[in-house]
Amino acid sequence: MSTPAAQDLQTLLRVERLTTRFRTRGGDVTAVNELSFELAAGEILGLVGESGSGKSMTGYSLLDLVDPPGYIAGGSVRLRGRELRGLPAKDWQALRGDRIAMIFQDPMLTLNPVLRIDTQMVETVLAHRRLTRAEALHRAHAALVRVGIPAAGERLRSYPHQLSGGMRQRVAIAIALLNEPDLIIADEPTTALDVTIQAQILYEMQTLCREAGAGLIWITHDLSVVAGLADRVCVMYAGRIVEQGSTAQVLESPAHPYTRGLLDSTPAAALARGHRRGEALRPIPGAAPPLAALPAGCAFHPRCARADEQCLPPPPQAEPASGQRALCWHPLPPGAALSGPAASLEAP
């Protein structure tokens, strides 16, 4: 039987029309706008966008960690078919750190400075498992070894300030992995680190998720990170997913002009797409609009070279290829050449 519930069992996470708003003096502001996407077990999803596009808030919304004045206004989040929206606080507490784990951006700030690593790891195990302290400690040790921390026993007795940024982020990742979660949300965990450390951690995360069969949502502003890591990509702009599809689809033949603009302003991606070395990169003109004053219709149209009057009503969902969707009135044809010279992209 192919009921929706049975389908959901294969899909690890199904997010439908998830909306998060903030109460402000000037009325409610929508930070996450009707987000819909799916994630299979063992799959890695890249959530890409500029700062302020709502990608971090999406992560917090999935964990119900939105602090006031923010609130989740609507939509549905299902984990293995189980609806999470509206769960009582106790159930959320049981889910967090157990079935869904999150890793934050700045490893310098995520660990409590006055508690030892073992304390911070053991408490995470004991919050969800009826184990003795010794068993929990054993698990913590194993988790540190798994993320490639040398002298794990010694590190357990360290305080966070005694570890480097890369080590601290590994500890945070180890904490996220402690209870073998089904879903890991990683909010730009490598942004604050050196590129060499970043590459190691990316590789390790990829391996760990494949081995454990956990779904991974990797939030980043960096398309080149996504290219090497993710199976599928969601591109966010002004609180909405404007394009999603397989990594190959989105990066090689983007349908949304915003995705194209992002690619053209990323040095590595632009080079790969035939951009000549030494030639000026083509940044997207203008800046992302403030969430409180979004343009009518497609929020990207004031910055878009392809925009016309038609873009004023809300854009439809175009499906240029199977599994690839773009929120656009004028999606780019597949395999289109690079967009025109930067001068013609000038916003009014």
Place this chain on the structure above:
Amino acid sequence: MTLFLLRRLLQTVNVLFIMSLLVFVGIYAVGNPLDMLVDPQATRADVARVAAALGLDQPVWVQYGRFLANALRGDLGNSFLHGTPALQLILQRLPATLELAVSALLIAVLLGIPLGLWAGLRPDSASGKTIMAGSILGFSLPTFWVGLMLIMVFSVYLGWLPSGGRGPTREVLGMHWSLLGAEGWRHVLLPALNLALFKLALVIRLTQSGTREALLQDYVRFARAKGLAPRRIVGVHVLKNIMIPVITVVGLEFGTLIAFSVVTESIFAWPGIGKLLLDSITLLDRPVVVAYLLLIVLIYTLISLVVDVLYAALDPRVRLAGGQAA
């Protein structure tokens, strides 16, 4: 650690020396103790005899030199007024002040931290706002007025608690303590509350602002993302971080509780050292004033030492200066 203690000891000796010099010269400048001690009708010869007996006929640097020589042997001189050793006079009254100060500190900490936490966790609730408004009163109401009101309400109208004195004492280790019996606790309650009020307000505000700040930190959000119970997040993750500033301030405030509880001691007729100091200054009883201030310096140094050690114990990032490099 040893080096740290040694350096501290040296600093203390320095401060003691400077303190004694300042007080000595200060009191010399204020006036002549002979005017206070000797009957105005006394003959010149009598005055000269008293001056010679007390060593006041010598120039001030000679007097100070003698004091210093004696002090190094542990003798801080006899009170001009009582003729008994100044230090003994102070130590007799120290337990009363210590009992009062410790009670006040306990009230400030045991009430202040929970109230501050509550207000910090619920800054917009009616209870949180009430606590913060109350703490402003604690800051701004003058101690003497609150003391009088406490006496009016609890001693005069309600008759629940005694209005002054410290009740019967019991001798332990050669000193007289009153908190060993229930009657002592009844006596200490009002003056301790009076003395604690300002510190209570301080602890509430410190804890409240620390809590609000800590709640915004990533490590608290991470703790929530780990699925920890709110009780553990507040009781361990938040509390341990905010205890660092609280300990520092409370420690230093404890020193002022001991040294300067004069107003409360006067209102509640508490036989502590505050009253003794006031009388000694009025009568220019120099040995007592000097001995008192030296003792206070010692107590302060001791407290700040304890604070530093606690600080290092609470905050792993702090290593005591002079210890091995971390």
